[in-house]
Amino acid sequence: MKDPMLEPYYSCDLEIPIVRIEARSKEHAEAIMQEFIDKIAPIMDDIIQWDEADWEIQKNVYSPEDGVWYTE
Numbered sequence: 001m002k003d004p005m006l007e008p009y010y011s012c013d014l015e016i017p018i019v020r021i022e023a024r025s026k027e028h029a030e031a032i033m034q035e036f037i038d039k040i041a042p043i044m045d046d047i048i049q050w051d052e053a054d055w056e057i058q059k060n061v062y063s064p065e066d067g068v069w070y071t072e
Helices: 027-044
Strands: 059-064 068-071
Touching: none
Parallel strands: none
Antiparallel strands: 059 068
């Protein structure tokens, strides 16, 4: 019998840009992201094995003087 760990498998890199998080603060945004990961983890658990999720919360502020958004 073949060792299942030596069987071919598929993999990919998945990037999902999160363009807006409705949050009161950076800490609140972090908590929302963690809740999102916690909710998708059980769905993925049996079929998809994944590494640690990695993200960086950025604060985006609109400057009316310049008419553009800046990342803090």
